[in-house]
Amino acid sequence: MDFLSYLISGISLGSIYAIIALGYTMVYGIARMLNFAHGDVIMVGGYMSFMATTRFGWHPLLSVIFAMIICTVLGIVIEQLAYKPLRAAPSLAVLITAIGVSYLLQNAALLLWSANPKSFSSVVPFDSLRLFNGKLIISGTTIVSIFVCVIIIMTLNTIVNKTKIGKAMRAVSEDKDAAQLMGVSVNRTISITFAIGSALAAVAGVLLCSAYPILMPTTGAMPGIKAFTAAVFGGIGSIPGAFLGGILLGIIEILGKAYISTQLSDAIVFAVLIIILIVKPTGLLGKKVLVKV
Amino acid sequence: MRRLRMRSSIDNCLTYGLVIVAYVVIRLLLAGGNISYALQGQLVPITVYIVMAVSLNLTVGVLGELSLGHAGFMSIGAFSGAITATLLELLADTTSTTWIRLGFSMPWLRLSLAMLIGGIFAGIFGFLVGVPVLRLHGDYLAIVTLAFGEIIKNVMSILYVGYDANGIRVSMDSANALKLDEGGTIIVNGPMGVIGITKLSSFTAGFILILITLIIVLNLINSRAGRAIKAVRDDKIATESVGISVWRYRMMAFVISATLAGAAGALYALNYSSVVARKFDFNTSILVLVFVVLGGMGNIRGSIIAATVLTVLPEVLRAFNEYRMLTYAVILIVVMLVRNNATLQHVFRQVGARLSKSLPIRRKGGEV
Amino acid sequence: MNESISKTKMVPLPSHAIIPERDASQRPILEVYRLGINFGGLVAVEDFNIAVGRTEICGLIGPNGAGKTTIFNLLTKVYQPTSGAILLDGKDTSNMNTAQINRAGIARTFQNIRLFPSLSVEDNVKIGLHNEIGYSMATGILRLPAFYKAERRAKERVMELLDLFDMTHLASHRAGSLPYGAQRRLEFVRALATNPKLLLLDEPAAGMNPSETEELMSNIEKIRDQFQIAIMLIEHDMRLVMGICEGIAVLNYGQIIAKGTPKEIQTNPLVIEAYLGKKKGDQVC
Ligand SMILES: Nc1ncnc2c1ncn2[C@@H]1O[C@H](COP(=O)(O)OP(=O)(O)O)[C@@H](O)[C@H]1O
Ligand SMILES: [Mg+2]
Numbered sequence: 001m002d003f004l005s006y007l008i009s010g011i012s013l014g015s016i017y018a019i020i021a022l023g024y025t026m027v028y029g030i031a032r033m034l035n036f037a038h039g040d041v042i043m044v045g046g047y048m049s050f051m052a053t054t055r056f057g058w059h060p061l062l063s064v065i066f067a068m069i070i071c072t073v074l075g076i077v078i079e080q081l082a083y084k085p086l087r088a089a090p091s092l093a094v095l096i097t098a099i100g101v102s103y104l105l106q107n108a109a110l111l112l113w114s115a116n117p118k119s120f121s122s123v124v125p126f127d128s129l130r131l132f133n134g135k136l137i138i139s140g141t142t143i144v145s146i147f148v149c150v151i152i153i154m155t156l157n158t159i160v161n162k163t164k165i166g167k168a169m170r171a172v173s174e175d176k177d178a179a180q181l182m183g184v185s186v187n188r189t190i191s192i193t194f195a196i197g198s199a200l201a202a203v204a205g206v207l208l209c210s211a212y213p214i215l216m217p218t219t220g221a222m223p224g225i226k227a228f229t230a231a232v233f234g235g236i237g238s239i240p241g242a243f244l245g246g247i248l249l250g251i252i253e254i255l256g257k258a259y260i261s262t263q264l265s266d267a268i269v270f271a272v273l274i275i276i277l278i279v280k281p282t283g284l285l286g287k288k289v290l291v292k293v
Numbered sequence: 294m295r296r297l298r299m300r301s302s303i304d305n306c307l308t309y310g311l312v313i314v315a316y317v318v319i320r321l322l323l324a325g326g327n328i329s330y331a332l333q334g335q336l337v338p339i340t341v342y343i344v345m346a347v348s349l350n351l352t353v354g355v356l357g358e359l360s361l362g363h364a365g366f367m368s369i370g371a372f373s374g375a376i377t378a379t380l381l382e383l384l385a386d387t388t389s390t391t392w393i394r395l396g397f398s399m400p401w402l403r404l405s406l407a408m409l410i411g412g413i414f415a416g417i418f419g420f421l422v423g424v425p426v427l428r429l430h431g432d433y434l435a436i437v438t439l440a441f442g443e444i445i446k447n448v449m450s451i452l453y454v455g456y457d458a459n460g461i462r463v464s465m466d467s468a469n470a471l472k473l474d475e476g477g478t479i480i481v482n483g484p485m486g487v488i489g490i491t492k493l494s495s496f497t498a499g500f501i502l503i504l505i506t507l508i509i510v511l512n513l514i515n516s517r518a519g520r521a522i523k524a525v526r527d528d529k530i531a532t533e534s535v536g537i538s539v540w541r542y543r544m545m546a547f548v549i550s551a552t553l554a555g556a557a558g559a560l561y562a563l564n565y566s567s568v569v570a571r572k573f574d575f576n577t578s579i580l581v582l583v584f585v586v587l588g589g590m591g592n593i594r595g596s597i598i599a600a601t602v603l604t605v606l607p608e609v610l611r612a613f614n615e616y617r618m619l620t621y622a623v624i625l626i627v628v629m630l631v632r633n634n635a636t637l638q639h640v641f642r643q644v645g646a647r648l649s650k651s652l653p654i655r656r657k658g659g660e661v
Numbered sequence: 662m663n664e665s666i667s668k669t670k671m672v673p674l675p676s677h678a679i680i681p682e683r684d685a686s687q688r689p690i691l692e693v694y695r696l697g698i699n700f701g702g703l704v705a706v707e708d709f710n711i712a713v714g715r716t717e718i719c720g721l722i723g724p725n726g727a728g729k730t731t732i733f734n735l736l737t738k739v740y741q742p743t744s745g746a747i748l749l750d751g752k753d754t755s756n757m758n759t760a761q762i763n764r765a766g767i768a769r770t771f772q773n774i775r776l777f778p779s780l781s782v783e784d785n786v787k788i789g790l791h792n793e794i795g796y797s798m799a800t801g802i803l804r805l806p807a808f809y810k811a812e813r814r815a816k817e818r819v820m821e822l823l824d825l826f827d828m829t830h831l832a833s834h835r836a837g838s839l840p841y842g843a844q845r846r847l848e849f850v851r852a853l854a855t856n857p858k859l860l861l862l863d864e865p866a867a868g869m870n871p872s873e874t875e876e877l878m879s880n881i882e883k884i885r886d887q888f889q890i891a892i893m894l895i896e897h898d899m900r901l902v903m904g905i906c907e908g909i910a911v912l913n914y915g916q917i918i919a920k921g922t923p924k925e926i927q928t929n930p931l932v933i934e935a936y937l938g939k940k941k942g943d944q945v946c
Contacts, residue, residue, distance in 0.1 A: 034432040082626055089633035091431045092359050096586060099361075099579065100625030107619040228436065267447040270440035277433050278425045293530055293730075293739050293771070509802055516801025516808065517787075517794050520780070524788045527777035530739060534775075535789045535855050536763035545798065 005136055006258050007251060012142035012211065014250020015149035019204040020227030021234070021242035022156060023197030029173045029237030030193045033091070036098035037078060039224015040105035041198050045071045045205030046215050047113060050120055060123035067202040075198025076191055084187065102221070109217035122210035141210045148207065152200065153243045160239060165192060173237060222266065226253070229273040235286025244284055305511050308594040312507065315601075316500045323496075332608050339604045340499025341561040344506045346584035346596035348553035351510055353582070354591030355519070356546040357526030359435040361578050362422075362442025366415040366551040367558035368449055368573035374411030374559020375487040375568060376454060378403045379480050382491055383456055404493040408502065408559040415555020418445075419548040427543045430529075442578055449570035454481035486569035487562060494564035502560055503597075506553050510593060513549065522546045583621045586628050681907050684714030688751050690766075690859050690891045696735055696745035697915075705731045706915045709745070713859065713908075718885055718892045720906035722899075722926075724935060728915040729895045730772050733861050737762050737769055750858060764792060768857035770848040772864050772895075778837025782828065782847055785836045786819040789854030793818075822850050826880065841868050853884065860884075862894040866901050874898055878905050903927065911935065 020042060027035045045067040052063035082101050086094045126140030160166040168189045171179035180186050208223060209215050226249060234245025249269065256268040276283065319336070322328050345367060352360045385397035397403060422441050426434055453464040457477030464470040468479055481487050513519045521542040524532040529539050562568040584603060588595025603621075607614045631641050680689060689712040696709040706728040713719050721729050734740040736747060738759045747754045749765050757765060777785050787794070796811045823829045826846045831839065836847060845865060852860055865881070866874045878901055885892055896902050902909060903923040911919040911926060913935045919926060926932055 034436065082630070085630055085634040085637060089629075092353075092357065093629045093633045095359055095432055095435055096582070097626050097629040099582075100622050100629065103579065103618065103622035104626065107622055111615075111619065225436075225439070232433075232436075261451075263451050264447055267444045270444050273440050274425060274437055277429055277437055281429070281433060293734055512802045512804060513798070516798075517791060517796060517811075518798040518801055520784055520788050521791055523780055523784075524777050527779055528775050530759070531771070531775040531777065532788070533759035534737060534739075534763060534769055534771075535851060536760050536792050537788070538760050 002258075006254050008136075008138055008142060010251030010254035011247055012145045012250070013254060014230075014247035015145040016204050016207050016211065016246075017223065017227045017230045017250050018149050018243045018246025019152055019200050019207070020223060021231040021246045022152070022239065023201050023204075024228050025231040025234070025236055025238065025242045026156075026169070026193050027197055028231070030169055031083070031190045033083065033094045034098060034228070035083075035194075035197070036095065036224075037101035037105055038197065038201060039220040039222075039227070040102050040109075041071050041075060041201040041220070042205040042208060042223060043109060043215075043217060043220030044074060044105060045202030046120065046209040046219060047109065047118075048202070049123065049206045050118055050209070050215055053121070053123075060125070064123060064203065064206050067206060068199045071198040071202035071205075072195045075194045075201070079191055079194040084190075102224075106217045106221065113217065115217065118215040120209035120213040120215045122213065123206055124210055139211075141207065145207045145211065148203065149243070149246075152203070153239065156196075157239050165189070169193060226269050229269060229276075232273065232281075232283055233276050235283030238283070238285045241283055241285035301515060304594075305515075308511065308597070309504070309507060311594065312500070312503055312597065316496075319496070329608075332605070335604055335608055336496040337494050337499050337560065337564040339601055340496065340503055341557045341564075342581065342584065342600040342604055343503050343597050344499075344557035344560075345554055345581045346588065346600040347503075347506050347510055347593055348550045348557070349581050350585045350588070350591065350593060350596045351513075351546055351550045351553075353585050354589075355514060355526065356522050356543060358430070358543070358547075359582075360438045360547075360550070361435050361575065361582070362438035362440075362445070363550075363554055363581050364573040364575070364577035365422075365438075365442035365445035366419060366554035367561065367577070368445055368570055369418045370408075370411030370415040370555025370558030371562035371568055371573065372449060372452070372481065372487060372558075372570075373414035373555070374407040375490050375562040376480055377410040377559075378407040378493060378563055379478075379487075379490065380456060380461070381406060383478065400491075400493050401498070404498055404560075404563060407493070407563060408498075408556045411559030411562075412552045412556035415558065416548050416552035418555075419551025420544065422551075423544050423547045427540060427547060439575065439578075442573075442575060446570050446574055449486075449573075450484050452481050452570075453479070453483050455479045484569065484571075486567055486572075488567045490563060490566050490568065492564060492566065494560050499560055502556060506556075507593070509549065509553070514593075518542065518545060580621070583624055587624050680712065680714035681717055684716055687715050689713055690715045690750055691736075691893070692748040692751075693736070694746045694748075696732070696742055696747065698731060698735055698740055698743045704915055706735065709912075709915075709917060711910055711917075711920075713891050713893055715858075715891055716885060716889055717908060718881065718894070718906050720902045720909040721893060721895045721912060722897070722902055722909060723912035727912040729912055730863055731915075732912075733769055733863055733895065736861065737767055763855055763857070766858035767861065768852035768855045768859075769861035770845070770852055770863055770865065772867070774841075774844050774848055776836040776844055776848055776851070778835070780836055781832065782823070782834050782836055782839070783816070783819050783832040785847055785851050786822055786854050787815050789851040790815050790818060793854075793856065818854075822854055825853075825884065826850060842873055845869070853888070857890060859891045859893065862892065862896075864895055864897065866896055866898045874901055877901070881905055 020038065023038045024035065027033060027038070048067035048070045049060075049063040052058040052066045053060055058066065078101055082097050083094065086097060122141050124140040124144045126143070128140060129138040129143065130136070131138065160169055168179070168184045171182065171184050172186050172189045176186055205220065209219070227246065230245035230249040231242050232245070233249055234241025234243065249272065252272060253265055253269050257265040260268060319328070323333070345363065349360065349363045352358055352363075381397045381403045385394050388394050426437050426441065429437055451465050453466070453468050453471055455462045455468070455471035455473045455477050457474040459474065462471040462473060468482055471477070471479065473479070479488065514523075521532070521537050522545065524537065525539050525542050532539050558573070584600040585596055587603070588597070588599035607617050613620070631637050691711070691713040693709060693711045697707045698705050709732060721732065723729055731740065735742050738754070738757060749762070749767060752765065754762060754765065777788060780788070794811050794815050796807050800807050819832070820829055823832060826849070828843065828846060828850070831843060836844065839847060845868070849862070849865065862881075866877055869877060881892060881894070882905055884890070894906070906923060909921065909923060909926045910917055911929075911932050918931045918935060919929045921929070
């Protein structure tokens with residue numbers, strides 16, 4: 001029964017990773033950049049929802065929408081100010097800039113909200129589910145996380161494969177120049193991708209803080225890096241890959257914590273990242289690209 | 294071409310000159326009692342960060358790969374160096390052999406050996422980490438160095454090392470698991486890090502380490518191996534096509550960089566009575582990266598100046614302290630944007646033709 | 662790669678375009694048997710056979726996308742062949758990587774120039790001399806006498822090589838700041854600096870005007886005579902190809918459709934067809 005309960009927590013945590021990983025995987029697939037600040041957008045989403053419920057006394061659902069709007073705007077602003085001027089720059093410069101943005105968000109949050117952890121009250125109104133005479137308890141947040149994740153993945157998959165903007169995204173990820181020549185606005189497509197990723201980050205932020213109710217300026221950093229690991233695990237650029245990678249990583253982390261070592265649980269996740277990148281850098285569902293010379 | 298060669302050697306002389314003059318001036322100020330107590334406490338850290346920045350510049354600026362785990366190598370050096378120094382001291386106290394007792398009771402010898410061992414251990418780790426890491430490039434390489442840095446931090450936080458009559462004991466579990474004798478000493482105590490360190494570091498030792506670092510890095514850059522490393526940065530396929538093993542020179546740069554960071558870590562640890570693994574986290578790696586970026590990637594003298602200024606500034610400008618990290622973030626973004634965007638470069642040049650002369654972010658002296 | 666050498670050895674020498682008489686007594690510097698590669702579903706090169714004489718200048722022509730550059734990439738192991746064998750100076754190269762291939766004697770230039778743009782012209786050539794310079798890392802760091810001696814000799818050698826193309830005055834310039842033609846020449850010099858037995862030139866005259874091309878032609882012949890090496894070149898400029906190549910192989914859709922002397926190629930109906938009936942001597946593609 002313990003194992004089952006760990007497994008379910010793993011899937012729940014993995015669902016949150018999957019939602020974050022979508023932001024990484026779409027941006028990487030389309031703009032070919034590692035948006036290091038993505039994890040910190042999660043943190044901003046958490047604070048926004050927190051402020052909306054505690055300061056303004058809004059309904060939790062409204063606070064989620066508020067957080068999504070703010071994060072979407074934030075994502076677009078970051079993209080326009082920091083990343084867009086670097087379209088032609090070497091990837092080293094883009095990554096350093098993204099690290100700078102990540103630091104900027106964290107430290108701005110530190111000045112705004114101080115380092116004191118805020119205790120976040122879950123936005124999920126349901127009670128826990130008790131099964132097998134109370135031997136297995138599944139929290140409402142767990143159920144909602146999994147449910148929301150599945151819905152988001154299915155919606156995004158439809159958007160990417162069935163709509164016009166989805167077609168533009170696929171075209172840009174395949175070949176930027178060719179897409180531009182065919183009349184696709186590359187800049188607009190990249191901006192929309194950032195907007196979607198950031199809105200999802202807000203959702204992930206709220207779910208993460210509902211599950212682990214401690215909100216700090218650094219709250220998003222670790223989950224961000226882990227979700228990137230999930231994106232790589234599943235195959236960067238692939239939406240089903242982000243889902244698969246997120247769930248697997250969540251399970252690995254929770255089981256590692258339970259059966260190997262609590263202190264080393266982060267180290268285990270990082271070891272997974274290293275092993276995947278060395279053994280199969282294209283991930284589980286990614287495709288291989290050969291550099292033309 | 295003779296001009297170019299001469300310019301590069303004049304440039305190197307300037308770098309050495311700057312370091313030596315700065316050392317002499319600070320010594321004189323110290324003797325005159327003109328340096329505040331707080332700033333005196335920063336002298337060794339400044340030298341440590343200079344060595345960290347110069348060594349990271351070898352990877353980021355000269356080899357062209359972003360390492361986000363440089364603090365991990367500093368950690369390895371700090372732990373192995375501090376353990377070495379403590380063991381040598383215990384050995385000097387307990388041995389009956391006269392020359393060992395006399396030799397190891399000399400602080401400078403223990404410090405030198407500690408830095409040497411710290412460097413060697415970090416270098417070995419650099420190699421071991423480099424084998425998988427250097428199969429990757431770009432973003433993936435960067436994120437894997439970050440991962441290794443975090444793994445090192447996590448593992449160091451559960452490390453226990455003790456010493457008693459039966460020798461050295463190591464455990465990953467708890468201090469009790471070391472099962473030390475009555476008179477045993479705990480050297481590394483898990484999350485509390487290395488404890489009971491005898492402070493051996495000094496400003497002069499740091500100065501000497503900087504000189505050694507400069508000799509290694511500057512001479513390497515301006516030699517056959519250094520040219521190959523720069524070739525790898527510019528174009529890997531072209532480098533292979535002229536018969537140079539890309540793997541070999543990437544590894545060389547990576548290991549030398551790790552070794553120097555290890556020596557700096559040992560110097561750092563031996564400046565305090567205890568040192569914890571948490572100190573060498575991602576933030577420290579980024580801090581050193583900020584020095585490299587602000588000083589100019591590939592610009593060794595720039596790294597030295599940036600490391601010094603950004604370590605001293607929070608001490609002299611109290612108000613700056615609060616906005617310190619925010620400033621670092623802005624530095625990373627602005628320097629990258631100005632360096633890599635043609636429009637911004639143009640604007641920047643027009644606005645601050647005079648101003649920019651005094652800023653180190655322009656590509657100039659010490660460039661390789 | 663996949664075919665074992667023992668098997669390929671039984672195959673007779675690949676039919677070559679034409680090996681000049683002066684080279685006929687010696688084993689060809691390059692023998693390629695049934696070389697092939699595919700990318701996913703695309704067969705980029707198939708059943709490619711050729712032999713190149715020791716001091717031959719040999720041309721590889723064909724429409725865009727025919728697979729010419731891919732052949733250079735296979736010969737230098739930038740791509741791994743899916744089939745076939747490559748013998749350099751009679752030695753099997755299947756276990757060598759790009760760097761080892763160069764040390765074994767093949768140097769090349771790239772269709773899309775690949776210099777070390779942030780380094781000086783002098784350093785670019787010195788990097789070509791890397792294996793000849795040969796002192797150790799420690800010698801460099803400790804500045805032992807061997808360092809100064811080797812660097813001085815390297816410098817002289819760089820100037821000699823640059824002088825072949827009248828480029829000595831550019832030695833201290835940044836390679837990336839050179840005009841296009843000079844970059845192409847520098848890549849040529851860098852390849853030559855590695856002391857090859859076979860030099861592969863990928864579209865050396867691209868972007869050059871007629872007088873520059875004229876000069877390049879005489880330079881290629883001069884270098885072949887002076888260094889006594891074989892040169893294989895890909896080129897679209899038919900005046901250059903017909904003017905200096907002794908043997909020519911024509912590629913279309915990854916396969917050789919004709920081999921022979923310039924005269925034979927010019928009158929070959931298959932070749933004319935491949936170039937869509939363009940008149941001989943025209944610029945193709
Ligand atoms: N790395 C690669 N991946 C996929 N296809 C490639 C690759 N390199 C070359 N090709 C394909 O192989 C064919 C031959 O290309 P290439 O050798 O460059 O032709 P060319 O004769 O013009 O030099 C082309 O269709 C090209 O698209
Ligand atoms: Mg080509």
